Amino acid sequence: MLKKKECVAMLLAGGQGSRLYALTTKTAKPAVSFGGKYKIIDFPLSNCVNSGLDTVGVLTQYQPLVLNEYIGNGLPWDLDRTFGGVKILPPYQGKTGADWYRGTANAIYQNIEFIDRYDPEYVLILSGDHIYKMDYSAMLDYHKAQNADCTIAVIEVPAEEASRFGILTTDRENKIEKFTEKPKEPDSNKASMGIYIFNKEKLFSYLRADEADESSSNDFGKNIIPAMLAAGERMYAYSFKGYWKDVGTIQSLWEANMDLLGRRPALTLNDESWRIFARHNAVPPQYVGGSAKIENSVITEGCEILGTVKNSVLGAGVKVAYGAIVKDSVIMDGTVVREGASVKYSIIDSDCDIGAGAHVGGDKKKAAGIAVLGRGYRVDPGAVVEPGAMLPED
């Protein structure tokens, strides 16, 4: 062993993201595309690197193929290290048997040995389904300053939305008094961001106790945090201010993409001081033709725009042919929108083919909802996909 690490990050990336429906039939949620050239997992990974954390375990389980290939050796995030770096941690077969990850806590429990290789004082638990830019090192400093056993990052949410989150109630010193998952009548607006820092020894002892309890569902929110609170451990809330969005639903994924647009976008990606890294393929720059009309949009390399694009986010290699219209939509890499077709208020996954003259989705103001096409979906020429339709891949 070369040297120990102060803190090891564990990124929970095994979730299916079932509320993203057609977008996650073949891909785990953290590998869903975002913002033209990113995937959701780029955010926590880049945050780690930018925060000086160079040891990240990525726990995968559901449809890991795309994710494994994407992360690879970790070079794009500068996590290709001789000691540490990014490591993919799938469930494995042990001497006494094999087991899937049964819950978030169990997933970490099964990788206690991985964490111990680096002999860290602290363990940072992250999830792969949020879009945000956060300095974890500031949170770690806070954790140390409070001499805490566990620190949970919280963000203030509007009172009417509080019942969708895990809500923390704290005293004036931010010491956590109560934690309730999705309370009907929330008594605080501090929502857990699903980001935890634990002292390693404390975490391990609670994980082992939790594992011994057969009635437990082996989940951080449901079991570990309540157990630690009940035992009176020092638990603090770390308030985060800034952009943070759970992109677990079609609506919120669409909104987060749209947050990149506008004169003063809620989320900016060309911030040199906090860069978001991603794995890139070799594609030429985008070409904008003589007939193109582009307004308030984010467009990336490899695109060929000959039609109209308005209020939209386009991934690498998207082609918008003559007379085609893309409006209020998110289109992921490699999709082709052919002559005279229109895509409105939709999320179109990678490598779809929208035939000439076809119409997908409807006007944002009138539409029933966001139309979603899964990976590789083909819309026949002249066909119509109703607003709010949810069509998985063929």
Place this chain on the structure above:
Amino acid sequence: MTAAGLIFSNIHDASLPELTRIRTIASVPFGGKYRMIDFALSNMVNSGITKIGIITHYNYQSLLDHIGTGKDWDLARRSGGIKILPPFITAFDSSAANMVYTTRLEALLGVMNFIDRCNEDYIVTSDCDVICNIDIEDVLKYHEANDADVTIVSKKINPAEYPLTAHTEVLTSDDQGNLIDVMDYTPRTTETEISLNVMVFKRTYLQNVLLDAAAHGYSSFYHEVILRKIRRDNIMVYRYDGYYSIVSSLASFFESNMKLLGNEAREGLFGIKNRPILTKVRNSAPTKYSADAKVVDSVIADGCVIEGHVENSILFRGVKVGKGTIVRNSILLQDTYVGNDAALNCVISDKNVMIKDGRVLSGHETMPFFIGKGKMI
């Protein structure tokens, strides 16, 4: 059939003094996100060549920065990969043989060590002034099928369409592809077969030729080596018929870039299956178009923020175009900043140029207005 590659990074520096004052022609930016060397490198890598030496002479800091470990071309290898070959000068020997090279032949003599250590059957060489996507594997097959000693890639062109200079070598060949004559270009109007300076050698043949040239004190590769060998050895031409453009002056740099606005160039360079042009990854955010942006007929790289009008132009990574600004027929290199209400026509701005609000700048297609690196206007 195995081959190693050699790339000359400096040979045509003199033809583009504006952009090579601070870099090699190999590292001159091209086409929004590329450097000239990317084409030579990608052509080799796409043809399965994974040991490549890059012959450098001077000004190669930007080239080293671009190449890095070679990972972006999948050339960070334990065996082979990219080798930078800086000039080899002995401190105690000031004879001509140990001076920094000035010609192609002297450059090759300077890297004899690299060639001697190769165990590949063939050596492929390429310059960095030619923009093309060529299947070198096919050239190698042709070379092997003809049992040639040297194969020179040629292209038949109409001189009216290409800005050729006296540095271009004109080839004469017979119907079987045997090379008959080589001469420097002199102005003419008929269709001309020229050398693209992409060549395949039998390695052992190249080694012998170089030893012989060193012993005789030759300095010109085409005139003293090739011309002498033409009748005795098997020297062939391979006629390339794909897309091609050459950068031999600032005006032709401008023109070569502008050709990317046409389908022929984009298809011929970037549209070929399994032969991508690879380059260094910069990790820019996608480009942002504001509600007031108006962009037509342009090639735009990532990381740009466009709030004004852009027409018939090439924008490299990280370029900002302010509100009310009109950019026409221009090439703005990486991180050029154009403020509000400015007007640009036929401008080439080098990296990190700042053009302040309200400036009006114009050149002409034949004489683009060039702004040096880091200048503020």
